[in-house]
Amino acid sequence: MLKPVAYLEARDPARNIHRAYSIAYGQDLFGNWIVETTYGRIGGKGRILVTIVNNEDEAIKHVQKTLKRRESAPKRLGTAYKAKMEK
DSSP states (O other), X not given: OEEEEEEEEEEEGGGTEEEEEEEEEEEOTTSOEEEEXXXXXXXXXXXXXXEEEXXXXXXXXXXXXXXXXXXXXXXXXXXXXXXXXXX
16 A cells, blocks of 8 residues: 655646646555656646665655655746645
């Protein structure tokens, strides 16, 4: 069962930026620890990236590292991600 950690959105209608980003971690049916990252344009199909890690501590570290990267969005995209309630 995956535990949702964050759902983020970056929007700037003037520049046609509408991006969503979510991240969750947990164990799959075989007991492997995974981190699932979903991202893409809001309303689009998006992409899912699944990363296998060795244990829960590594999963949490991977989540923290990934969320830290989202903090640099204003430099890369021109707009920041904001936390939203998942739909």
